[in-house]
Amino acid sequence: MTSAPATTEVAHLDLTRKPRPWDTAARAIFRVAAALTIAITLGILVALIVPSIEFFSEVPINEFLFGTRWAPRFADASFGVVPLVTATAWTTVIALFFAIPLGLGAAIFMSEFAHKRTRKILKPVLEVLAGIPTVVYGYFAVQFIQATVFRDWLNLDTGSFSVLSAGFVMGIMIIPTIASISEDAMSAVPNSLRQGSAALGANRRQTSLKVVFPAALSGIIAAIVLGISRAVGETMIVALAAGQQARIVGGPLEAGQTMTGFIANAALGDSRVGSLEYNTLFAVGLLLFLITLLINMISIWIVRRFREAY
Amino acid sequence: MNASTDNARASQTVGSTNTIVHGSALPSLEVPVIDCDSVSIFYDDFRAVHDVNFGCKRNEITALIGPSGCGKSTVLRSFNRMNDLIEGARVEGSITYHGEDIYGPDVDAIEVRRRIGMVFQKPNPFPKSIYDNIAYGPRVNGMKVESMDDLVEEALTKAALWDEVKDKLKQSAFGLSGGQQQRLCIARTIAVQPEVILMDEPCSALDPIATLRIEDLMQELRKDYTIVIVTHNMQQAARVADRTAFFTAEASDTTGDRTGVLVEFGDTATIFESPHDKRTEDYISGRFG
Numbered sequence: 350m351t352s353a354p355a356t357t358e359v360a361h362l363d364l365t366r367k368p369r370p371w372d373t374a375a376r377a378i379f380r381v382a383a384a385l386t387i388a389i390t391l392g393i394l395v396a397l398i399v400p401s402i403e404f405f406s407e408v409p410i411n412e413f414l415f416g417t418r419w420a421p422r423f424a425d426a427s428f429g430v431v432p433l434v435t436a437t438a439w440t441t442v443i444a445l446f447f448a449i450p451l452g453l454g455a456a457i458f459m460s461e462f463a464h465k466r467t468r469k470i471l472k473p474v475l476e477v478l479a480g481i482p483t484v485v486y487g488y489f490a491v492q493f494i495q496a497t498v499f500r501d502w503l504n505l506d507t508g509s510f511s512v513l514s515a516g517f518v519m520g521i522m523i524i525p526t527i528a529s530i531s532e533d534a535m536s537a538v539p540n541s542l543r544q545g546s547a548a549l550g551a552n553r554r555q556t557s558l559k560v561v562f563p564a565a566l567s568g569i570i571a572a573i574v575l576g577i578s579r580a581v582g583e584t585m586i587v588a589l590a591a592g593q594q595a596r597i598v599g600g601p602l603e604a605g606q607t608m609t610g611f612i613a614n615a616a617l618g619d620s621r622v623g624s625l626e627y628n629t630l631f632a633v634g635l636l637l638f639l640i641t642l643l644i645n646m647i648s649i650w651i652v653r654r655f656r657e658a659y
Numbered sequence: 660m661n662a663s664t665d666n667a668r669a670s671q672t673v674g675s676t677n678t679i680v681h682g683s684a685l686p687s688l689e690v691p692v693i694d695c696d697s698v699s700i701f702y703d704d705f706r707a708v709h710d711v712n713f714g715c716k717r718n719e720i721t722a723l724i725g726p727s728g729c730g731k732s733t734v735l736r737s738f739n740r741m742n743d744l745i746e747g748a749r750v751e752g753s754i755t756y757h758g759e760d761i762y763g764p765d766v767d768a769i770e771v772r773r774r775i776g777m778v779f780q781k782p783n784p785f786p787k788s789i790y791d792n793i794a795y796g797p798r799v800n801g802m803k804v805e806s807m808d809d810l811v812e813e814a815l816t817k818a819a820l821w822d823e824v825k826d827k828l829k830q831s832a833f834g835l836s837g838g839q840q841q842r843l844c845i846a847r848t849i850a851v852q853p854e855v856i857l858m859d860e861p862c863s864a865l866d867p868i869a870t871l872r873i874e875d876l877m878q879e880l881r882k883d884y885t886i887v888i889v890t891h892n893m894q895q896a897a898r899v900a901d902r903t904a905f906f907t908a909e910a911s912d913t914t915g916d917r918t919g920v921l922v923e924f925g926d927t928a929t930i931f932e933s934p935h936d937k938r939t940e941d942y943i944s945g946r947f948g
């Protein structure tokens with residue numbers, strides 16, 4: 350009984366390799382796609398670095414990084430980037446101040462408390478919010494938040510622009526990003542953990558904050574980092590609402606030009622390719638890139654350090 | 660209702676319509692800790708179990724056996740209101756804990772779960788350290804503990820895991836083997852000092868050696884706790900349980916839904932050696948269709 354089929358079957362046994370053209374083609378296509386992605390990224394990096402090198406041959410790197418006066422187009426030009434960095438820091442921090450609590454709150458609500466039906470409605474709405482063009486947000490910040498709310502209604506001591514209105518509106522803009530990605534991360538936490546927690550007498554709040562949230566931490570950090578990157582790199586809102594004057598920003602109601610705001614502004618001008626003014630653009634762009642990279646690296650470290658993998 | 664005050668050793672046959680009655684005249688120790696009376700459980704309109712009547716006595720192990728889909732897990736989950744987490748789940752009839760209806764209007768499901776703990780089919784440790792897995796329950800319940808370290812050690816010792824993990828309490832619980840993880844889940848349950856422990860096929864994801872360890876542990880825990888275990892493994896029920904409830908699923912005449920019913924409940928030896936109901940006998944002897 351056990352040995353019956355052996356002999357006849359073996360004659361047909363063929364273990365040699367057969368050509369699989371589709372497999373080969375698919376692998377080639379994916380390989381090309383991967384290579385292209387890397388090549389494009391490297392290309393952009395080179396395009397940033399080459400003019401930057403030229404820039405730093407004329408302006409000492411120290412003066413650029415630590416100088417406190419940014420006046421690249423003045424007769425007595427000065428290339429201290431600190432003012433731009435302060436404006437970027439203010440708008441980003443203000444944006445995150447609103448976006449992180451609200452975004453995570455919305456995510457916890459949707460994932461842990463809302464009924465299925467509520468979530469089904471809420472999530473697409475949130476994602477639509479993420480699709481509003483940033484120029485609309487920028488206009489909203491200048492015209493409504495700054496002019497109407499801050500100046501007319503609240504009588505705040507502020508000019509036509511402020512990092513607060515720009516940052517606040519930018520925060521609203523990134524809430525959907527943070528909420529949606531964190532919600533995905535928390536929904537992916539297995540239900541067995543929620544059940545285990547409930548069976549020990551934990552209530553929903555305890556389960557969501559002490560079990561689900563830490564288990565989803567790496568996804569949540571990824572959401573926040575994406576939010577930070579968007580805030581640091583966001584251009585239209587700050588160009589419209591934060592102000593165009595490069596000065597060190599000392600408070601939320603002051604105006605100031607951010608790094609992206611400067612790039613947008615300068616790129617509109619007619620600076621000659623290869624001129625110092627032209628190269629300045631790329632030096633600021635490179636700095637922006639390095640800051641984003643640093644934030645990413647810190648977040649990877651945080652995730653490694655605090656992750657509770659399931 | 661057939662009132663019966665026979666001694667508890669007697670097995671009783673329960674059809675889908677009639678009711679088993681626990682010896683209400685017996686001394687208080689014999690009064691069931693958990694008692695179901697005419698319990699039916701629904702998922703939306705689907706009746707998953709119908710008219711279940713039996714009780715689980717203190718310091719005994721009660722096994723729920725039967726073919727899969729007959730509602731064993733459903734019944735078990737209703738004992739500590741874990742069904743509340745499932746949208747559309749609904750319990751009819753009464754389930755009492757020391758005589759108090761756990762589905763009563765003023766009852767807090769969280770209070771019920773503190774006293775009636777649960778161990779699941781698949782080990783589900785939290786993605787935290789071994790120590791924090793144990794400390795979690797006492798912490799969320801705001802238990803006043805003199806020394807959390809002592810409590811952790813005690814729970815792990817009772818769950819026969821202390822010697823294996825005492826040097827790596829700060830390490831992730833995910834580094835443990837499946838059997839160790841399941842004992843950790845038992846320790847975690849013990850740490851909130853419940854009176855009853857519900858176990859839903861706690862060994863089905865484990866190898867035979869780990870299974871035997873858990874069974875030994877159950878015999879040990881039985882001295883302090885009341886245990887209800889769901890198992891698909893009849894040998895396991897025969898080995899560990901004092902009493903056994905045999906469920907099966909029957910198609911309803913009206914809707915055609917397969918609804919779980921309690922066929923027979925009684926002393927384990929009787930259920931396995933001389934069952935009163937033909938369906939029990941068929942199932943036990945492997946002649947189940």
Ligand SMILES: Nc1ncnc2c1ncn2[C@@H]1O[C@H](COP(=O)(O)OP(=O)(O)O)[C@@H](O)[C@H]1O
Pocket residue numbers: 702707725726727728729730731732733734745919
């Ligand atoms: N969460 C649920 N929602 C809807 N129906 C369920 C759910 N859980 C179980 N059921 C149904 O209830 C019946 C009993 O299931 P269950 O209690 O899991 O049986 P057992 O544990 O005996 O295998 C089955 O028909 C099953 O499909």
Ligand SMILES: [Mg+2]
Pocket residue numbers: 731732733859889
């Ligand atoms: Mg089950």
